[in-house]
């Protein structure tokens with residue numbers, strides 16, 4: 001995710017609703033059947049993929065239960081307005097436990113509370129991660145089906161490579177051989193260009209540390225390349241809701257999607273052969289809990305926070321921890337909620353010698369009205385993209401001192417640092433100044449946090465402790481990331497454009513570790529790429545929550561399909577890894593039940 005500090009300008013006056021054709025989206029549980037073959041818990045990024053693929057077989061019935069409402073929301077459709085979704089009714093509004101490593105700050109942890117989940121509110125960056133990321137996961141779980149080579153068909157099932165809405169020529173900005181047009185989620189290059197683009201490209205020619213990479217999604221992402229985003233050729237956000245539940249899917253008679261219903265627990269069946277879960281308990285409005293049965297499988301897709309939370313409230317987790325909050329332990333799986341992993345971002349601001357930055361739009365409401373009008377009429381212009389055109393990946397030096405004590409978590413094709421070049425503050429309040437940012441992100445974090453329960457009430461928030469920067473490696477790599485970002489913007493290409501550093505970034509000596517650590521404690525923000533809380537592990541392992549086929553270990557009836565099963569954080573923003581995992585998972589389920 002991209003997360004700069006501050007809040008975005010108010011555009012309320014301009015927002016008007018756009019009408020959608022609804023199929024079987026249910027707002028009350030009155031019309032539900034008593035039972036379905038498959039129940040998907042959470043209509044988010046992963047969940048909608050599974051629901052869509054399973055309901056391709058007309059002989060099975062599928063229900064999705066989603067806590068949030070419809071994605072028929074202008075700010076979710078207009079790419080540039082995405083920051084407005086944060087802290088809105090479409091956000092779960094989680095907050096982290098105080099982070100000792102960040103001077104006891106608690107940080108906001110947004111998650112999508114809307115059909116499409118976080119894919120309906122995210123920054124739309126399309127990044128797959130590298131071949132190393134998938135190969136190391138396959139190796140860790142001892143199952144070659146997760147390797148880079150073997151997941152290629154699932155990348156293709158997901159991706160609908162599309163021309164940008166402006167139809168501008170894009171030759172030389174991507175490698176067509178690594179993209180597919182057989183999938184559902186629109187992916188495109190920026191529709192309009194930013195005035196800083198030429199300087200970014202000039203930097204790749206003159207500074208050997210930052211070579212040009214034709215396509216950062218080829219499996220080899222080192223260098224600087226053009227950003228690809230989940231934006232359609234019409235200039236709108238592509239989410240799992242707009243794509244996987246689009247026309248022709250949502251009207252399938254064997255698919256029901258219940259909105260505004262929060263799943264509280266999964267309940268045991270009274271089958272006597274082993275531990276079997278077959279019932280989903282949920283609350284819809286102010287009503288008392290209701291339940292619905294799955295005759296084949298429950299697919300948990302409530303995300304890296306929601307999924308472990310539901311498992312724990314269902315008695316699946318560490319028995320001691322559960323008993324302490326008054327929950328009857330049913331199945332001992334101590335890894336539920338453990339190994340919570342996220343990226344960390346530092347946004348580095350400089351004053352820009354230009355008026356052609358985001359701030360100029362933020363201060364001019366009549367310009368905003370014109371841009372919205374252009375988007376509504378033609379799907380083009382500034383509002384048809386996130387406004388970001390380039391990103392890239394850089395490795396720490398092989399002889400970096402940290403590798404004396406820490407095994408390198410990244411493979412040889414994989415950067416430890418992500419750089420994103422941003423033409424101003426995406427979240428800015430109107431200011432008289434103009435800025436340029438390099439956002440640096442730590443890609444292969446080694447800090448591991450946890451999610452635990454605060455009470456036995458499933459409607460209470462869990463305690464989320466990502467333990468940001470707790471590991472030495474993460475602090476080392478993030479310091480180097482800041483220095484790397486500074487080297488990028490002080491390359492000759494930026495002479496006369498990049499002026500002084502801004503705010504508390506201006507007052508530190510970036511070569512001084514202590515000053516840099518203090519700056520980072522005060523300013524870093526979460527990547528919002530949580531993984532690992534219901535981790536996949538080898539069959540028979542004493543740790544982990546699911547087997548490599550994503551079935552929960554040691555019990556029957558539940559599979560997990562969302563970011564929580566990803567055992568090692570990829571060097572990527574995580575929506576594409578989730579799409580890939582979900583397409584792979586849907587194929588597992590169809591094979592097991594011999595579906596078409």
Ligand SMILES: Cc1cc2nc3c(=O)[nH]c(=O)nc-3n(C[C@H](O)[C@H](O)[C@H](O)COP(=O)(O)OP(=O)(O)OC[C@H]3O[C@@H](n4cnc5c(N)ncnc54)[C@H](O)[C@@H]3O)c2cc1C
Nearest residue numbers: 001042044045046117118123124125263303306563573575
């Ligand atoms: C603000 C933000 C910006 C981001 N930017 C990017 C980006 O630019 N690029 C990128 O690749 N990734 C980005 N990410 C990360 C990416 O979007 C997520 O990793 C990914 O979408 C997670 O998919 P998921 O299926 O695991 O969970 P989600 O998509 O979050 O889906 C979980 C769903 O389950 C529902 N749910 C949860 N609990 C319950 C319950 N008890 N009952 C019923 N429903 C429930 C939720 O409402 C939600 O719809 C961003 C994330 C955020 C929050």
Ligand SMILES: *[C@@H]1O[C@H](CO)[C@@H](O)[C@H](O)[C@H]1NC(C)=O
Nearest residue numbers: 087088089090091092093113
């Ligand atoms: C998140 O916070 C906003 C602002 O307080 C609120 O309007 C919204 O309802 C909250 N989201 C949820 C899901 O409760």
Ligand SMILES: *[C@@H]1O[C@H](CO)[C@@H](O)[C@H](O)[C@H]1NC(C)=O
Nearest residue numbers: 267268269270271272278279
């Ligand atoms: C399971 O239990 C429920 C309620 O406790 C009961 O109504 C039902 O008949 C039982 N089913 C079987 C198969 O035993």
Ligand SMILES: *[C@@H]1O[C@H](CO)[C@@H](O)[C@H](O)[C@H]1NC(C)=O
Nearest residue numbers: 334335336338339543544567
């Ligand atoms: C966390 O993940 C690692 C593998 O990356 C594993 O060895 C360890 O046992 C896990 N810890 C828990 C508590 O699940």
Ligand SMILES: *[C@@H]1O[C@H](CO)[C@@H](O)[C@H](O)[C@H]1NC(C)=O
Nearest residue numbers: 360363364365366367368370
């Ligand atoms: C706001 O934008 C409009 C349209 O580009 C422009 O005509 C006007 O001069 C701008 N106003 C200011 C104060 O810059």
Ligand SMILES: *[C@@H]1O[C@H](CO)[C@@H](O)[C@H](O)[C@H]1NC(C)=O
Nearest residue numbers: 370373374375377378380381
């Ligand atoms: C939309 O596109 C048409 C045709 O190119 C153009 O004439 C018109 O001005 C555009 N509308 C807006 C609001 O930009």
Ligand SMILES: *[C@@H]1O[C@H](CO)[C@@H](O)[C@H](O)[C@H]1NC(C)=O
Nearest residue numbers: 396397398399400401402403
């Ligand atoms: C790493 O090697 C480079 C030369 O390749 C050298 O300049 C640098 O000092 C070395 N760094 C460390 C920490 O040894």
Ligand SMILES: *[C@@H]1O[C@H](CO)[C@@H](O)[C@H](O)[C@H]1NC(C)=O
Nearest residue numbers: 095454455460461462463464
């Ligand atoms: C946990 O519960 C305590 C006591 O009710 C409350 O003060 C605290 O805010 C809760 N924490 C979270 C994360 O909700």
Ligand SMILES: *[C@@H]1O[C@H](CO)[C@@H](O)[C@H](O)[C@H]1NC(C)=O
Nearest residue numbers: 352353354495496497498499
């Ligand atoms: C700002 O840019 C202009 C050219 O566009 C240049 O003349 C001027 O010197 C620059 N200012 C600074 C402080 O570099």
